[in-house]
Amino acid sequence: MAVSVRDVAARAGVSVGTVSNVLNRPDRVAASTVERVVAAIEELGFVRNDAARQLRAGHSRSIGLAVLDIGNPFFTDMARGAEDRARESGLSVLLANSDQDEQRETAHLDLFAEQRVFGILITPVGNTPRRLESLRAHGTPTVLVDQRADSDKFSSVAVDDVAGGYLAVRHLLDLGRRRIAFVGGPTRLRQVAERLEGARAAVAETAGATLEVLAREAPTVLQGRAAGEEIRERPASRRPDAVFAANDLLAMGVLQAFSMLGSVRVPDDIALIGYDDIDFAQSSVVPMSSIRQPSHAIGHTAVDLLIRENADGESFAPEQIVFQPELIVRDSTVGAAG
Structure with a gap:
C-alpha cells in the first residue's frame, strides 16, 4: 500500500x-x-x-518537446539545450518523436495536454497544427522550434534556412562547380523546402549553373546512400560535379555510396556539402563541409520564451527569433590541401 x-x-x-x-x-x-x-x-x-498539486497550479513542471526525428543528432543536441535551460528553472522535458507523422504528432500533443504541461516546444511536421492553436487558446504556451511561425500567434526559434541553402550552393559555385545536385526531401518539411529555395537562388545568379533535384522520401542516411548510388551508376559525363544534401545524414549516405567502390572521389570528382554540422560531419572518412545551426542555443532560447510567456500570460507578445547559419568548410569540398 x-x-x-x-x-x-x-x-x-x-x-x-x-x-x-x-x-x-x-x-x-x-x-x-x-x-x-x-x-x-x-x-x-x-x-x-504531484497530481493534486498540478491540478491546483493548473500545470505541471514538465515541458513537452516534440521533434521530427530523434535519431538525427541535430534534434538530440537541440533537446539537450532545452533540457539544460529547463533544469535551471526547476523544469523537466518530456521528449516525443513524431517521426514525421502527423497522426503521431497529434497523439503527442493530446498526451501533453492530458499531462497539463508547463508548455510545448514543437517542430511541426507540416504547417502549424490547429491542435496547437486550441492548446494555446486554452492557456498552454507554445513555441515552434527549428521552424518559423506562420503568423504572430506563436513564438518561434529557427535558423534562416533560405540563407543556409544559399550559403551552401554559393560555396560550391565559388569553387567553380556548375552542375549542382540537391539531395533532400520530403519538401513538405519546411526546412527542406527553404534550403532548396536558397540553393535555387544561388544557381539563378550564376551563368551556366544548373540545379538537379533528387527528391528523397526522408532525410536519412539510407535515403542519401540510395541517391549516391544513383549518381555513382551514371556515366561520368552525366554526373553532377557537386552535391548539396539537405542535412548531414543524407550527406553521409551519399559519401558512403561514393566511397564503396572508390569510383567517385570526393571532392575531386564531386564536391559534397551537408547541413546541420552534427558531430559526425567532422569525423567522417572525408570530413564534411556543412552549414552549422546553433542547435543547443535553439533549444535553450525556446525554453526562455516559454518561461516568459508563462510569466506574462495574456500580455505576452509572441517573438520570432531567427539565427543566422554559418558555413563550415572541410575536406569534402576543398580537399585536404584546401
Missing part, C-alpha cells in the same frame, strides 16, 4: 498541514520540525504524488 501524507504526519507527530508546508514551503517551518518530517519520509519511503 502506498504511504500517504497522513502516515508521514503520524510518524513525525505533526499535522498533515505541517507535512504539506515541509514539502512546499519549508521556510515556514521550524528547522527541528523539518528534520522530523524528513526523517519520517525517509523511514516510510514516502513518494509525493
